[in-house]
Amino acid sequence: MSVAAPARPVALTATGRGTVPAVVRRSAPWLRSLAGVLAVTVTVLFLASVITFVLGALSDSNPAAAALGETATPADIDRLNHEFGLDRPLVVQYFSWVGNGLTGDLGRSWFTTVPVTDSIRAALPVDLSIAALALVLALVIGGGAGIGAALSNGGVFDRAVTLVCSLLGTLPPFVIGMALIVVFSVKLQLLPAGGYVPVQDDPAEWLRFSILPGLALSLDVAASIARQLRTSLTGELRENYAVGAEMRGFGRRRVLFGHVLRNAAGPTLAVIGLAIPLVIGGAVMTEKLFGLPGVAQLALQSAERGDVPVVLGTLLVTAVVVVIASLVINVLQTLLNPVARRGDGTAGVAR
Amino acid sequence: MKTLVALWRVPSARLALLVLFGVGFLAVFGGALAPHDPLQQYTDEVLQGPSAHHLLGTDYVGRDVLSRLMEGTRLSVVGAVEAVLIGGLLGVPAGLASAWLGPRLEWITLRTSDTLVVLPFTVFAIAVAGTLGNGLQQAMVAIGVLISPVFFRVTRAATLGLRKVQYVEAAELMGATEWWTLRRHIWSKVLPNVAVTAAHATGSALLVVASLAFLGLGVTPPAPTWGGMLSSDLGYLAQQPWAPVFPALLMMATVGSLNLLADAIRDATGATAAPRRRTRPAVAAAAREERPDVVTV
Numbered sequence: 001m002s003v004a005a006p007a008r009p010v011a012l013t014a015t016g017r018g019t020v021p022a023v024v025r026r027s028a029p030w031l032r033s034l035a036g037v038l039a040v041t042v043t044v045l046f047l048a049s050v051i052t053f054v055l056g057a058l059s060d061s062n063p064a065a066a067a068l069g070e071t072a073t074p075a076d077i078d079r080l081n082h083e084f085g086l087d088r089p090l091v092v093q094y095f096s097w098v099g100n101g102l103t104g105d106l107g108r109s110w111f112t113t114v115p116v117t118d119s120i121r122a123a124l125p126v127d128l129s130i131a132a133l134a135l136v137l138a139l140v141i142g143g144g145a146g147i148g149a150a151l152s153n154g155g156v157f158d159r160a161v162t163l164v165c166s167l168l169g170t171l172p173p174f175v176i177g178m179a180l181i182v183v184f185s186v187k188l189q190l191l192p193a194g195g196y197v198p199v200q201d202d203p204a205e206w207l208r209f210s211i212l213p214g215l216a217l218s219l220d221v222a223a224s225i226a227r228q229l230r231t232s233l234t235g236e237l238r239e240n241y242a243v244g245a246e247m248r249g250f251g252r253r254r255v256l257f258g259h260v261l262r263n264a265a266g267p268t269l270a271v272i273g274l275a276i277p278l279v280i281g282g283a284v285m286t287e288k289l290f291g292l293p294g295v296a297q298l299a300l301q302s303a304e305r306g307d308v309p310v311v312l313g314t315l316l317v318t319a320v321v322v323v324i325a326s327l328v329i330n331v332l333q334t335l336l337n338p339v340a341r342r343g344d345g346t347a348g349v350a351r
Numbered sequence: 352m353k354t355l356v357a358l359w360r361v362p363s364a365r366l367a368l369l370v371l372f373g374v375g376f377l378a379v380f381g382g383a384l385a386p387h388d389p390l391q392q393y394t395d396e397v398l399q400g401p402s403a404h405h406l407l408g409t410d411y412v413g414r415d416v417l418s419r420l421m422e423g424t425r426l427s428v429v430g431a432v433e434a435v436l437i438g439g440l441l442g443v444p445a446g447l448a449s450a451w452l453g454p455r456l457e458w459i460t461l462r463t464s465d466t467l468v469v470l471p472f473t474v475f476a477i478a479v480a481g482t483l484g485n486g487l488q489q490a491m492v493a494i495g496v497l498i499s500p501v502f503f504r505v506t507r508a509a510t511l512g513l514r515k516v517q518y519v520e521a522a523e524l525m526g527a528t529e530w531w532t533l534r535r536h537i538w539s540k541v542l543p544n545v546a547v548t549a550a551h552a553t554g555s556a557l558l559v560v561a562s563l564a565f566l567g568l569g570v571t572p573p574a575p576t577w578g579g580m581l582s583s584d585l586g587y588l589a590q591q592p593w594a595p596v597f598p599a600l601l602m603m604a605t606v607g608s609l610n611l612l613a614d615a616i617r618d619a620t621g622a623t624a625a626p627r628r629r630t631r632p633a634v635a636a637a638a639r640e641e642r643p644d645v646v647t648v
Binding site for chain 1: 558565567
């Protein structure tokens with residue numbers, strides 16, 4: 001008896017290992033890393049929802065005070081609290097909020113009783129299109145500056161890029177946006193200083209209205225991309241494989257674009273991943289500056305009125321957007337980097 | 352003290368320390384030394400350039416820019432320092448604990464830090480203002496909480512690297528308590544990293560405070576802050592290019608000095624620049640390097 005007992009599981013695992021198809025076994029680390037990323041993502045989303053909900057629970061504003069103002073009687077407060085389900089225990093409130101949120105219902109505004117999801121759905125494309133444009137601009141500007149700086153390592157262009165990057169980092173982002181408005185809208189009268197046309201209505205007009213906000217938003221990220229790309233490129237150019245390629249007679253450009261750039265792109269992508277919350281948060285500033293009808297205007301107006309459901313909804317949706325964007329960056333990083341492709345699964349959102 | 356002397360020998364650090372000392376002086380005594388009342392509106396001298404009466408000119412309602420700058424230094428600097436202190440107080444112990452007190456706590460702290468990184472500063476600050484009310488304290492606590500992951504990561508990375516160093520193991524073998532090892536061996540090595548991070552974080556906190564002032568969060572007008580002055584004066588840039596130049600210059604000088612100081616501390620103490628995930632991923636990657644049969648799909 002006592003001998004047979006431990007023998008069984010051993011036999012089981014042995015046969016188990018034998019029957020697993022080779023494909024599954026090979027992709028096991030990949031699957032495991034996928035599971036790890038998923039676990040982290042779900043936890044992060046859960047914690048973000050908890051933080052958001054706690055903010056709402058700590059708030060002392062209530063729908064009656066928000067909608068009726070000073071004239072609210074205790075009876076009114078109780079009635080509206082009951083109507084919005086605020087007299088239930090907090091745990092129940094949380095789960096119904098998150099459960100409804102999963103089906104796309106984040107409650108209704110205390111003021112207008114418009115569903116929060118509808119307001120956000122109308123405002124979110126503005127931010128997403130501007131942020132996407134900003135990321136593209138940042139990649140072009142920052143990538144160009146970084147590559148140029150690495151090519152002229154120690155030269156005038158390199159020092160100029162470093163100086164501009166350092167200076168950009170010492171000013172709040174809205175100053176740059178305002179300077180752009182003054183130069184391009186007020187002095188040169190080239191571009192509109194405010195307003196918005198949805199991209200699906202007229203892409204050319206959209207670009208005319210969103211190029212300035214996009215540019216204002218991109219410069220910060222462009223600076224960090226340029227800095228990181230320069231650092232990793234100069235590092236990689238000193239590696240043996242780059243020196244070897246050059247010795248075999250490849251031109252500097254061919255070595256750079258053919259061999260080195262791919263390896264230097266990994267850390268740069270990580271920087272972009274870290275910058276995504278900054279871009280989304282900076283979109284808030286840009287929106288206010290250029291008068292765009294985006295999520296931030298919605299959040300700011302609701303915050304002024306104490307419209308808690310809308311405020312919480314915008315925070316949660318923003319967090320979800322950032323998480324999704326970070327996941328995309330993570331996948332790109334994995335595609336670029338063979339070590340990460342094989343490697344540690346939790347590297348993604350965990351960064 | 353020895354570090355401070357070493358820092359003083361570096362020219363850029365000396366410049367940075369002087370600027371920061373000046374800013375600190377303004378923060379403490381600026382309000383008392385201001386030549387005019389920062390809220391007094393000289394309505395017949397709106398948007399003036401620098402003159403003998405108003406050394407740095409006047410803003411769009413005729414308030415003296417120099418006085419507003421001196422008075423505003425306190426609110427701006429105190430706000431940023433408060434946020435960084437909160438971030439450090441939350442992040443550093445959590446970082447030490449996550450590297451020291453076992454995997455369960457480590458997992459919890461790591462995921463919390465991941466979550467806080469995901470929340471954008473401005474949106475979170477708006478949400479806090481909308482739920483808990485608009486004020487300097489709320490805004491600073493919000494920023495402090497969001498800054499804490501930076502401290503957490505730096506502390507954790509430095510501590511993880513030291514966990515397996517021989518003299519730490521030797522101390523443990525000789526029967527040192529964990530608390531004693533932490534205080535004696537770990538803390539002095541972690542401190543430079545924390546200092547570098549604090550300098551950088553104060554710079555970015557200043558910028559975030561300014562951005563929040565632009566959004567109308569935190570310090571509410573008419574009380575002067577650098578960010579508030581910048582955002583209101585920049586609206587009149589076409590009419591009067593002088594007004595926003597001075598707060599912008601002061602801000603650039605302060606943030607730039609903080610960055611210079613951070614670099615100098617890093618060079619002087621040999622603190623590592625960025626949190627390096629040294630132990631586990633490196634080991635894992637190395638282990639996988641030895642198995643060339645792993646083919647990825």
